[in-house]
Amino acid sequence: MKELxxxxxxxxxxxxxxxxxNIMLIINENTDKIHxxxxxxxxxxxGNQNRLLDPFYSSKNKKFGLxxxxxxxxxxxxxxxxxxxxxxxxxxxxxxxxxxxxxDLPPLGDIVSTIVTFITLHPEINLRYEHLIxxxxxxxxxxxxxxxxxxxxxxxxxxxxLLESYLExxxxxxxxxx
Amino acid sequence: xxxxxxxxxxxxxxxxDMKIRAKGERVKITIGMGTTGIASGAREVLKAIVSxxxxxxxxxxxxxxxxxxxxxAKEPLLTIEKPGLPKVTYGLxxxxxAKRIVVEHVINSQIIGDWVIRSS
Numbered sequence: 702m703k704e705l706x707x708x709x710x711x712x713x714x715x716x717x718x719x720x721x722x723n724i725m726l727i728i729n730e731n732t733d734k735i736h737x738x739x740x741x742x743x744x745x746x747x748g749n750q751n752r753l754l755d756p757f758y759s760s761k762n763k764k765f766g767l768x769x770x771x772x773x774x775x776x777x778x779x780x781x782x783x784x785x786x787x788x789x790x791x792x793x794x795x796x797x798x799x800x801x802x803x804x805d806l807p808p809l810g811d812i813v814s815t816i817v818t819f820i821t822l823h824p825e826i827n828l829r830y831e832h833l834i835x836x837x838x839x840x841x842x843x844x845x846x847x848x849x850x851x852x853x854x855x856x857x858x859x860x861x862x863l864l865e866s867y868l869e870x871x872x873x874x875x876x877x878x879x
Numbered sequence: 880x881x882x883x884x885x886x887x888x889x890x891x892x893x894x895x896d897m898k899i900r901a902k903g904e905r906v907k908i909t910i911g912m913g914t915t916g917i918a919s920g921a922r923e924v925l926k927a928i929v930s931x932x933x934x935x936x937x938x939x940x941x942x943x944x945x946x947x948x949x950x951x952a953k954e955p956l957l958t959i960e961k962p963g964l965p966k967v968t969y970g971l972x973x974x975x976x977a978k979r980i981v982v983e984h985v986i987n988s989q990i991i992g993d994w995v996i997r998s999s
Contacts, residue, residue, distance in 0.1 A: 702917070702918055707917050707918065710912075710917055710922060711914050711917050714912050714913075714917075714944070714946075717944075718946065767914040771914070811922075814922055814923070814926055815922065817926070817929075818922045818925050818926065821925060821929055821942055822910075822912065822925075822942060822943065822944040823944075846886065849883060849886050849890070850886070850890050851890065852894070853890045853893045853897075856942065857938055858929050858930075858932040858933035858937075858938055859889060859893060859933055859938075860886075860889065860890075860893070861929050861933070862929075862930070862933050863885065863886065863889055
């Protein structure tokens, strides 16, 4: 994948496939490292968790992609670390840390497109996204948007356009804009 | 969006719009969002579709995703199901193709035969 944001989209799709109702994505960056964490309340993963990193293993009839093996490859190349906590019935928590100086580390990329794409495809799932950079942070909660929208769907094309510019502006501020 | 007030304004506007417009049958748009689909550009294709729908003010759609369907070499894959037309899958879809598919097929019911890889 060219961007970590695409790996994140792949992991988000895994959570959706595990029938999650709520997903939390946390991105925490500083000058030295990037920490990414994804928690869901989906069906969880059964069995040996090391097998999840095996590209030739799949838990659900080939519907499970290469999301985790790809992340694992970056973690290995960059000497970062990764943790997967999961139990059937109590969701999955995937987190990993990557050093920013690593030459094999893809850029974070277009995280806004990843979030908007996911909401387009899974309006019923509540997605909370927290992005922290040093001491600054931005929090987006799709549930708040949905409450405000009442009967208007969050994935109506016009709402998505507004959502995209809302996220873009907030991220720009987070990265040091005014 | 400057404030949440803008969101409320948009909500009310869309609601009025939905009241006025006769509800047509919805077009089902399915995009391949497995690992291969994502790596091949499905996210950008989907963005182009949503943006074109927004520009054309066409919202009678249902946008869905699917995992790998065994045609990885043809990703990004886009399947369109419009009432009255055969179900059609387009392969190796680019941003430019996606925009034309929205205008010609989704809105104007003209299947773009040259790009179809599967039809049923």
